[in-house]
Amino acid sequence: MKVYLGLGSNMGDRAFYLREAISALKGRSIRIMAMSRIYETEPWGGIDQPLFWNQVIEIETILEPLDLLHVCQEIELSLGRERKVHWGSRTIDIDLLIYDNRVSETEELRLPHPYLEERAFVIAPLREIAPELILPSGRSINEVMGDGKVYPLT
Ligand SMILES: Nc1ncnc2c1ncn2[C@@H]1O[C@H](COP(=O)(O)OP(=O)(O)OP(=O)(O)O)[C@@H](O)[C@H]1O
């Protein structure tokens, strides 16, 4: 199944956490198919906190959505992620953005990710690796967040 994951870090060595998270995903029935560049982004959500580094990856996996979520959560924990402030600082956050054409409305797992189209820090890197993507809403990736000002590091 084709899945897009969103990664974010705004604590400590952000490059290290992004790299380690991606390398931890490998081999757990997950293949990395594409990786965006890293984008340095203003915190979204109204909390005053350090700049984020964000990245989106495309993976191929046989894991079911909840199993994949649990793998991501284990990796977050192993990299020192602590749940404190909602939308607050974190060493690493791994979100399931899109899982094939699956829709899920449970509290534990919402697919597609509920804020997908409002977050330039997700849309810009996603557009980089999937420029032809049609989002689950039926809108094309180029129609959404065209005004979001986020830039890759390199
Ligand atoms: N698509 C999804 N990807 C990751 N987690 C999800 C998803 N949908 C629901 N969740 C649930 O969201 C809960 C809270 O996640 P988390 O603490 O990472 O929130 P957050 O990063 O502060 O906010 P956001 O979910 O808006 O990025 C998790 O326990 C998880 O079960």
Ligand SMILES: Nc1nc2c(c(=O)[nH]1)N=C(CO)CN2
């Ligand atoms: N720029 C940016 N802002 C955020 C991010 C993130 O990854 N990048 N994650 C959040 C919690 O989900 C809240 N705000």
